[in-house]
Amino acid sequence: xxxxxxLEQIEGEASLYFDMKDNLVDFVTIAFPHFRxxxxxxxxxxxxxxxVITPRVCGICGHSHxxxxxxxxxxxxxxxxxxxxxxxxxxxxxxxxxxLELIQNHLKWIYLVLVPHLKELCxxxxxxxxxxxxxxxxxxxxxxxxxxxxxxxxxxxxxPGGITSDFTYVDLTKAKSHLQKLTExxxxxxxxxxxxxxxxxxxxxxxxxxxxxFAKIEHLLIxxxxxxxxxxxxxxxxxxxxxxxxxxxxxxxxxxxxVSKYIDTQDAYAPDEKSYAKNALYKKQFYETGPLAxxxxxxxKLIKNMHRRFKDSAxxxxxxxxYETAHLLAFCKKLLDEIxxxxxxxxxxxxxxxxxxxxxxxxxxxxxPLIHRVQIKEGIIKSYKIITPTQYNIASGTKENPSPxxxxxxHCSQADAKFIFRTFxxxxxxxxx
Amino acid sequence: MADRIEGVKKLFTSKxxxxxxxxxxxxxxxxxxxxxxxxxxxxxxQPINNRLDITDVLEMQGIERRDFLKWASAVTGMLMLxxxxxxxxxxxxxxxxxxxVIWLELSDCAGNSEALLRSDGPxxxxxxxDIISLEFHETLQAASGHQAEKQLEDAMETFKDKYLLFVEGxxxxxxxxxxxxxxxxGETMHDHLLRVAKHAAAVVAVGSCATFGxxxxxxxxxxxxxxxxxxxxxxxxxxxxxxxxxxxxxxxVILHYILTGQVPELDSLLRPKFAFGYRIHDNCERRAHFDAxxxxxxxxxxxxKNNFCLYKVGCKGPMxxxxxxxxxxxxxxxxxxxxxxxxxxxxxxDFWDKYAxxxxxxxxxxKAPTGGVEKTVDEFGLxxxxxxxxxxxxxxxxxxxxxxxEDGGEA
Ligand code: SF4
Ligand code: SF4
Numbered sequence: 001x002x003x004x005x006x007l008e009q010i011e012g013e014a015s016l017y018f019d020m021k022d023n024l025v026d027f028v029t030i031a032f033p034h035f036r037x038x039x040x041x042x043x044x045x046x047x048x049x050x051x052v053i054t055p056r057v058c059g060i061c062g063h064s065h066x067x068x069x070x071x072x073x074x075x076x077x078x079x080x081x082x083x084x085x086x087x088x089x090x091x092x093x094x095x096x097x098x099x100l101e102l103i104q105n106h107l108k109w110i111y112l113v114l115v116p117h118l119k120e121l122c123x124x125x126x127x128x129x130x131x132x133x134x135x136x137x138x139x140x141x142x143x144x145x146x147x148x149x150x151x152x153x154x155x156x157x158x159x160p161g162g163i164t165s166d167f168t169y170v171d172l173t174k175a176k177s178h179l180q181k182l183t184e185x186x187x188x189x190x191x192x193x194x195x196x197x198x199x200x201x202x203x204x205x206x207x208x209x210x211x212x213x214f215a216k217i218e219h220l221l222i223x224x225x226x227x228x229x230x231x232x233x234x235x236x237x238x239x240x241x242x243x244x245x246x247x248x249x250x251x252x253x254x255x256x257x258x259v260s261k262y263i264d265t266q267d268a269y270a271p272d273e274k275s276y277a278k279n280a281l282y283k284k285q286f287y288e289t290g291p292l293a294x295x296x297x298x299x300x301k302l303i304k305n306m307h308r309r310f311k312d313s314a315x316x317x318x319x320x321x322x323y324e325t326a327h328l329l330a331f332c333k334k335l336l337d338e339i340x341x342x343x344x345x346x347x348x349x350x351x352x353x354x355x356x357x358x359x360x361x362x363x364x365x366x367x368x369p370l371i372h373r374v375q376i377k378e379g380i381i382k383s384y385k386i387i388t389p390t391q392y393n394i395a396s397g398t399k400e401n402p403s404p405x406x407x408x409x410x411h412c413s414q415a416d417a418k419f420i421f422r423t424f425x426x427x428x429x430x431x432x433x
Numbered sequence: 434m435a436d437r438i439e440g441v442k443k444l445f446t447s448k449x450x451x452x453x454x455x456x457x458x459x460x461x462x463x464x465x466x467x468x469x470x471x472x473x474x475x476x477x478x479q480p481i482n483n484r485l486d487i488t489d490v491l492e493m494q495g496i497e498r499r500d501f502l503k504w505a506s507a508v509t510g511m512l513m514l515x516x517x518x519x520x521x522x523x524x525x526x527x528x529x530x531x532x533x534v535i536w537l538e539l540s541d542c543a544g545n546s547e548a549l550l551r552s553d554g555p556x557x558x559x560x561x562x563d564i565i566s567l568e569f570h571e572t573l574q575a576a577s578g579h580q581a582e583k584q585l586e587d588a589m590e591t592f593k594d595k596y597l598l599f600v601e602g603x604x605x606x607x608x609x610x611x612x613x614x615x616x617x618x619g620e621t622m623h624d625h626l627l628r629v630a631k632h633a634a635a636v637v638a639v640g641s642c643a644t645f646g647x648x649x650x651x652x653x654x655x656x657x658x659x660x661x662x663x664x665x666x667x668x669x670x671x672x673x674x675x676x677x678x679x680x681x682x683x684x685x686v687i688l689h690y691i692l693t694g695q696v697p698e699l700d701s702l703l704r705p706k707f708a709f710g711y712r713i714h715d716n717c718e719r720r721a722h723f724d725a726x727x728x729x730x731x732x733x734x735x736x737x738k739n740n741f742c743l744y745k746v747g748c749k750g751p752m753x754x755x756x757x758x759x760x761x762x763x764x765x766x767x768x769x770x771x772x773x774x775x776x777x778x779x780x781x782x783d784f785w786d787k788y789a790x791x792x793x794x795x796x797x798x799x800k801a802p803t804g805g806v807e808k809t810v811d812e813f814g815l816x817x818x819x820x821x822x823x824x825x826x827x828x829x830x831x832x833x834x835x836x837x838x839e840d841g842g843e844a
Contacts, residue, residue: 033613033614033615033619034540034612034613034614035605035612035613035655035656036540036605036612036648036649036655036656036658037612037649037655037656038648040653040655041648041651041652041653041654041655041785052777053648053651053785056542056647056648056676057542058542059541059542059677062542139763139764142763143763143764143766145763146762146763146766146767147766147767148772149767149772150762150767150768150769150770150771150772150774151761151762151763151767151768151769152762152763153542153677154676154677155769155772156769156774156777157769157772157773157774159732161732161733162732162733163772164732164737164772164773164774165771165772165773166737166738166740166773167772273619274611276612344733344738345733345737345738345773346732346733346737347733348731348732348733348734349733
């Protein structure tokens with residue numbers, strides 16, 4: 001029998017259709033019932049307008065969208081014979097604000113999604129439900145972001161040739177002090193140990209003595225057997241080129257080269273309800289994207305160790321998101337120290353009306369690779385295509401070829417399956433745009 | 434933090450920031466009495482659902498009463514009430530847990546919920562999330578599916594005709610509403626909204642999608658999206674547009690409601706005048722450059738490095754009514770013009786189609802907002818043209834002197 005469940009609290013809604021056998025999940029199809037049609041409304045508009053409209057695809061990862069947009073437009077410049085150069089300063093600030101968006105997302109996910117559902121599942125009193133903690137950390141991160149980007153969410157301060165903000169030394173100092181506060185908050189409230197020490201951990205033994213939120217989360221996951229559940233495809237994809245990540249396809253633990261042109265979409269398999277989502281595949285195959293994929297591609301020791309023991313279980317997936325938060329905080333500090341304020345923010349480019357061609361922008365968003373593909377004619381958008389990370393993870397495939405999330409929910413109780421579904425950090429508004 | 438509060442106070446109360454809404458002593462005396470009576474009555478009521486008491490939270494957070502009162506006086510200024518109302522506003526903040534709020538998300542990107550999570554003030558996260566009685570919010574609450582539906586039903590029943598309904602997101606009407614359905618029954622967003630709005634005390638549309646259709650309604654409007662005011666009738670309705678709406682304005686509306694039991698004074702587009710009574714441009718930090726005819730011509734040029742006015746790279750501040758140049762975003766850290774990006778007029782109807790980004794207004798065939806006879810809105814057309822005319826006139830001379838070629842931009 002197929003039963004329908006609605007999942008909220010994922011920024012929008014998803015419908016899961018569970019097919020149960022002996023009280024265990026036999027198959028699940030996933031439908032997303034909302035649609036706004038962002039790609040359509042971009043057609044016929046000035047290409048620069050994409051820099052304002054695409055951040056509005058998503059209230060949580062708008063920054064990833066604006067970076068993908070600006071990269072796509074700059075690529076179109078290049079493909080029509082005009083290379084756009086940007087300074088180290090501009091590229092570092094773009095990277096910094098992107099990373100801060102990832103951090104605020106992860107912090108909110110830990111305290112607004114993971115903790116409440118973990119508690120619900122195990123009825124534990126050990127972990128306090130403290131959504132405000134997540135909100136506090138996230139607001140610190142977005143405060144730093146706003147110094148460079150003007151506001152968050154929905155900032156649009158990137159333009160072909162660089163960034164529009166000409167910040168001062170005082171701004172930079174402010175950003176550093178906010179980051180210091182954010183790092184201390186994460187160390188005391190979440191990790192129970194310094195970021196530096198945490199990043200040096202190589203195996204679970206290293207954090208056995210901790211008594212922090214992180215340690216409690218880890219215990220509860222083990223109590224629930226999440227190290228043995230939620231296995232997806234054991235195949236990962238990390239695509240965007242950044243200093244904090246590494247573009248690679250990972251099968252098991254082996255790394256392979258990737259080329260974004262092999263990414264394509266197909267209609268979701270949703271026999272019970274109209275779904276506005278499309279599946280994303282690499283060479284016609286499903287891959288898991290997001291923090292775990294990035295950690296595997298970066299070959300972090302602790303996560304590789306967990307993967308060796310528990311493969312791509314729900315446990316490893318959750319741990320990777322927390323681990324990545326620490327990694328990104330350390331990376332932000334490095335970036336802020338490297339920014340050279342004397343460089344220019346933006347290098348003038350030739351007018352967009354001279355540009356005709358196609359362009360692609362690929363970035364790592366909180367949940368994985370985000371791709372914008374644009375076709376421009378004399379500065380006007382002919383077509384625009386957006387492929388978001390949730391489309392890989394939460395694709396809805398057939399029983400013969402399930403997506404990572406579908407595979408991960410198999411043979412579990414429905415309660416476990418719903419929790420596992422959330423370990424992918426689902427975003428509905430992004431998926432259907 | 435005390436500095437920050439001082440700053441906000443100064444900004445809110447500074448002369449240039451105020452729209453002339455002084456209604457005379459007699460009016461305020463009457464209002465004062467009314468608010469006082471209301472506050473006294475609210476005090477006799479029990480807080481809803483044992484929400485935390487704000488006094489406890491303030492104490493827990495180590496916020497001194499003096500700082501709290503400063504904040505209250507800043508908010509009093511923002512709400513455009515005389516300073517004598519400060520103690521009442523403080524009392525109203527203490528009674529936030531008497532106002533039940535139901536929050537619906539329709540066709541949107543969740544950006545306004547995100548903004549709310551980062552709202553402003555003395556640890557206002559606590560004030561907003563713990564103190565106001567957020568009885569239902571699909572994204573922020575733990576319950577989902579049938580459980581969530583039950584929670585909504587309960588909240589609607591318990592607080593019948595008393596709850597404030599906040600709506601985020603547009604209402605897609607195309608294909609009989611099938612572009613957006615909610616819950617296990619597959620109810621369309623339109624039906625869902627009508628059902629929940631029926632017994633609301635007032636409806637607050639938050640963000641440009643909920644107010645005027647926003648991005649989902651941008652041409653060609655693929656889903657037939659409209660704003661809340663196009664489908665809700667016979668209810669007090671407040672619009673708080675902008676993309677995202679400023680949390681300070683959401684908190685302001687709730688406070689005003691607690692204080693007076695009424696919706697604040699609205700303009701012809703149903704926007705509270707305290708927030709939308711003046712233009713970005715009136716309080717912009719780059720205004721002196723506008724008046725002097727000093728403009729950024731292209732990003733990356735000398736003008737950009739010198740923080741000149743952004744009008745020529747498409748700033749719509751001269752015709753956008755909003756308080757972001759004063760309140761700013763992310764706890765007052767910054768705002769778009771602060772980082773050299775023009776305002777895109779996100780708090781105006783059809784902002785996407787009309788105020789599209791890097792075309793200067795003069796080239797963008799924008800008509801003054803029509804409908805209604807709200808004074809400032811109607812006057813703006815004329816004022817704007819003269820102001821821009823003078824600015825551009827000076828600019829032309831300046832450019833000629835500098836030997837810089839005039840370029841019409843990309844449009
Ligand atoms: S046009 Fe824009 S940047 Fe220039 S003064 Fe007005 S609001 Fe400020
Ligand atoms: S500056 Fe303009 S576009 Fe930006 S948030 Fe304010 S009203 Fe909206």
